[in-house]
Amino acid sequence: MVTVVDAPRRTLPSIAAVCRTRAGVELKEFFRQRESVVFTLMFPVILLLVFGAVLDYDLGSGVSFTQYFMAGVIAAGILGASLQNMAIGIATERSDGTLKGLAGTPMPKSAYFVGKVVQVFVVTVALVAILLVIGVAFYGIDLPSGTDWLTFAWVAALGSAASTLLGIAVSSLARNGRSASATVTPVALVLQFISGVFFQFSQVPTWLQTVASIFPLKWMAQGLRSVFLPDALAASEPAGSWELGRVALVLGIWCVVGLALCVRTFTWQDRGNR
Template identity: 50%
Template sequence: MTTLTVPLPSTLRTGLSRGVVEVKQFFRERDAVVFTFALPSCILIMLGFIFDEPLDGYADVHVSQVFAAGMIAYGIVSTAFISIGVGISGDRDDGTLKRLRATPATAGAYLIGKVVLVTVTTLAEITLMLAVGVVLFDLRLPTDAGRWLTFGWLLALSIVACTLLGIAASSLARSARSAPAVLNLPVLALQFSSGIFVSIAALPAAMTAVSSLFPVKWMGQGFRSVFLPDGLAAQEVAGQWEHGRTALVLAAWCALGLVLCLATFRWTDRRTR
């Protein structure tokens, strides 16, 4: 029989094919596309115009620029963590995962598909947010390679951590309908307590002590270090950019996210046992 001799398609190949289909489906949901991409930029525009004054003690930097840099963290959380959490919940609900489960496609192929989707949407989101920042708030793109290198590893670790945590968090929601509500609450709480929607220097120490346990604070701090003059490091909790610690915390969340993912990933929702 031919099926016994022909090798099964590899997980990578099937995963990339999943990725193509995921991206196609995402961009065909026009309202989801518009609102997913618009929300972080919209909040950036609001906050940017409300706080469009020079930063105290830094004549050449506006508060809006600080927001524009840190808000990239929110963009990543939005396209990686929330979109993936909600998306997987939906895949459980509408039969996508159940169908895949009955085929030779592996869970790994499914997750590669999600990684492709997250990479495409996150790069698009960040491009949009940087464009808004540059055009409206005079955000300056770095010219030296070192800052882009920081941007690179920060982006990679942030995407991986948020995606893995989004996959794990999709199991928290009982249904696709409740998923956005379940995922948005912790996300919004972290945006405020991590100094993304407010200036981190204005936050109580107890609040930043708690939010420092989570990735968002470090992502925001990291992106500020890429796009703001080094003098602004004094505004951070520790008074410096802390690149090493940022990398460590994010890497730890990647590891924890992977463990949570493997422990909690379910092909079906809780209604089927």
């Protein structure tokens, strides 16, 4: 008589474990790509160093341009780490077949997006920390204090969330990573110029201020200015105040719009291959 011994059943990893693994993969892939690291992390740093050295003048109330620019360059850095990074990276993975391959594995599709969100979070925190250290060390930037740090946190978090969702949605408009870069980067640069990143927002023509107000970058930069600048400079804002309530509302709306666009437009393979 032969006794048959059942083979031990293999336990599938939990969703949490899969998400952790995917997040680790996303971080390793990002930091191994020199181009992505240089563009996402170093480009804002170079902007801060160059503009801080060249445009060193007083805006009034004892505030230097570099103090004003700090809010803008952080907002622009968050946009680059989220919207630009997601749009280009996902479009590239779609065109080279990576997304199609992942979709055919047992991995929960949600783990892919969790990995992307963790990547954006880690890169954003690293970028903000580097910019703050350089700002303090080279230009004597005054850091936020007290509850301003809370404002800093929620503005950066909401802005990053909105930009990440928009980046995922925009990735579906491009056929490959190269076309995504050519499409997204010029738009991002234009938004930076009209959103009060490179110079005071009050110096932007009124009609361009209106255009900038449609997009999240302007509101993210405005919210961050409220924690780096004295209240006296709020008078130079279009509404004469920081409008933090409206900042939260607009960024929250963009999160909802971005999520809806992701659900509607995201695909796991090129449109031509479906």
